[in-house]
Amino acid sequence: MYSIRTLAGQTAIYGLSSIIGRFAYFLLTPLHTAVLQRAEMGINTDIYSWIAVFTVVLTLGMETTYFRFSTKEGLDEQAVFRQTFWFMAGAVGAFVTIVLLLQSSILRAMRYESHPEYLWLLLLILSGEVLATLPYARLRQHNRALQFALIRLTNIFVNIGLNLYFFLLTPFLAERGVHLPAPSNPVLSIFIANGAAVVLQLLLLIPVLRPIFAFEKKGIDLKKMLIYGLPVMLAGLPGIVNEVFDRQLLKYLLPVETSLEQMGVYAAVFRLSVFISLFIQAFRYAAEPFFFKNAENKKAPELYARVMELFVLVSAGAVVLLSAFLPVVKYFIHSKFWDGLYILPLLFVAQMLLGVIFNLNIWYKVTEKTYYGITISLSGAFVNLLVNATLIPVLGIMGAALALLLSHIVMVVVSYRLSRKHFPIPYRVNAILTLIVTATAASFLLFQINHLIGKGVVFLLAFVLFYQTERTEIQTLIKSLSKK
Template sequence: MSPLRQLVSQTAIYGLSSIVGRFLNYLLVPLYTYTYTAGEYGVVSEFYAYAGFFAVLLAFGLETGYFRFRQRDDMDPARVYAGALGFLTLTSLAFVGAVAVFHAPLADWLRYPDHPEYLLWFAAILALDAVTALPFARLRSENRAWRFAGIKLTEIGLTIALNLFFLLYCRRAEAGSWAASLYDPAIGVGYIFLANLAASGCKLLLLLPQFRGVPLCLSPAVLKPMLAYSLPMVVIGFAGMVNEMLDRAILKFLLPYDLATNLKMLGIYGACYKLSILMSLFVQAFRYAGEPFFFSYAGRADAKRAYAVVMNYFVMFCVFIFLLVTLYLDFFKYFIGAEYREGLAVVPILLLANLFLGVYVNLSIWYKLSDRTGLGAWVSLGGAALTAALNVWWIPLYGYLGSAWATLACYASMALVSYGLGQRYYPVRYDLGKVLGYLALGLALYGANAYAVERQGWTPWLSGTLGLGVYLLVAGLADIRPLWRRQKAA
């Protein structure tokens, strides 16, 4: 199998766990938004925003470090894996212990004095996810994509099943029944967190074979160079979380209303953010398959040409996702409750933002392959600073719409800066005409659809189908048909 075809096939398999699996999880959004008020759902959005930051910190960038150092001739892959796994296990246990000691004052500071248990549950979830990150990375490095996907899907399936069990079955059970006794209304959205915790515990059990026979190794000869390489990735990842999650973490504090209204606005924004998830899920699936591909393919003579081709097809597919969601938004809006639909204007903005994030992921090979992770960290820090500044400036003026525009401005600027630096340190001749052409075509079709529906009174389904058909025709003639011919000739 050719390396490019292997990348496509593994992206599809990882997509089974990331896109398909998390899409099933995404189908819980109607359950949440039809069950809880916008204010209650705001609590969920806020806690998962905090979780994103701590997930990066607790991983220490060692996934990427593991991929890099297991390839080095002077390192034993088994010792690299054991050292990283032992380090993450100890730091995760220390984190859970610290939260257990200080969870009550932390809950007061976050304005959740009645639910300090939420912090304990989330600390356990984060620790389990951090400890299992290296076993998942090992499966990816060994090209065991199907096992990776199977465990991920099992975790997601259990999360869905427990949510349905608690929020539909137990919550509606007849008073006095065993099911009703398992549901305490005072816990509220905490049942969402408990379902996540149970699924994370199951994930750890399924990954135990990847722990068996691995000694607890904290050798400085292994950890010191690996951490020196990986810690800048923490800065990059943390800055990425600032770009992705900061808005939902600070909306409650920056919106110019009372606490209840601010939480309601946060809930609306968080629910509408979910409508852009198709783009982010594809980017995540590509990241899973792309990172080991970029490293393993780097030594080939045609590596840079392959990276440019990957970028073309990546942008082509991302623009398709953008059009699919925006042109059929009248359908997708029913995935959230009526109370949340006033925030639909953020969806196209967030889809574009995630598209540029994917472009940045593609471009990031320059600092990973040239071992300039420190310089890559500065790019991410610059994006995080821009995100923070724009959110602080625009949220009081424009509400959550300002957060959406800040996200787009951040990712677009990061992609631009990363492209410039990449051309200096690891130049790849990307086909800018084709990449920008797909972006321009997507925006033009989106604008034409809005004009046809709002000004000319066209039926949204008819206008959207026509626009999507035009895009597929152009993409088919420009790239899909030539690729098909080359594959047949080979």
């Protein structure tokens, strides 16, 4: 239980920085959805979906590689950090060079021939985020959660401050005859704000980078590093494609005249599921080093099982809460995007299952069988692409939401079946399924029912069932936290 409390404490610190920062950025959603037209929201989503994909590619699995080998006996942590960082930096440099050489063809394929600055800012943001990955990982590895949080929050608040400058301050002063420098293109303003914040973030992380110049200590063998890390990247690539490539399929499978608008609607509604993803992100920051540090513990499987169950309990409760308060939550996006709200229950459940997948996948990381991650992610990506290609032309954004949910279900099943064979973890499957099914059913009912009393009944029944399913675990956790 002490280990669980430690994980809870770390999750709280990482979560606080993540939730405060991301929620502050989320508060810009009403502003962005009010200022941007539906097609402009689509462009914004398009660029960031490519950033998400290539962030996974260019990190090359080095974050997980660093976590795994920096804690191994006989290896020097600083040397491992140096090796993984320089390898990643070389990949970033090569990628940027190739893209700039081929930019005319790339811009034509992306349909942005008249806006090369979109591509340049994409490269700036992408490079900065990738190069910051390992310094942040090192802070997590050394339990320097406060420093991690301060730098992350600084990055986010600079981004937010520049957004407020571009979209509120400059128009306000312009009406009074004072003209400050600002792009006339609102999409470009968002990219510039993010790019400036990313550069500042790298400057703040420079002290963490000191070991990259210490060459006197020998690190891990390059071949061993690649054998471990590249499968992690390949496993993560189908996963991120699973998460964001539906935007690209909406762009290219729907009619040209409406595709960017529909992508913008999908992206705006997807932002309402950010609360679930916030918890998953905060949990991941704390859980990954926690899982590895406890990998040699004889009771690790039981510990991992308890962590999974507590995660599902909390995320299921979050799904029901968000669904119950959707009449309020929906005002975070402009009303011109509300015609897409009907896909939200699917997105909520899909986000919850994404956290389940992260918990399940720890088996192949601690056993160094990372190549199985490729099988798991490819299974999900295959279903995602197949369902998207089939349903998007017919159902539009509903097809994309269904594809996301079905692909996550497939990955959960595949990962669980493989873990039973290679690293059995005693999950209480019936309890976990009860929590997930209850949250799913409650979310759909709360979306369909308009009467306040009916919503209240569904809400209360869901939480009663949660408590009945996890009564012992909840009581144990409360006692433990109260002692702490």
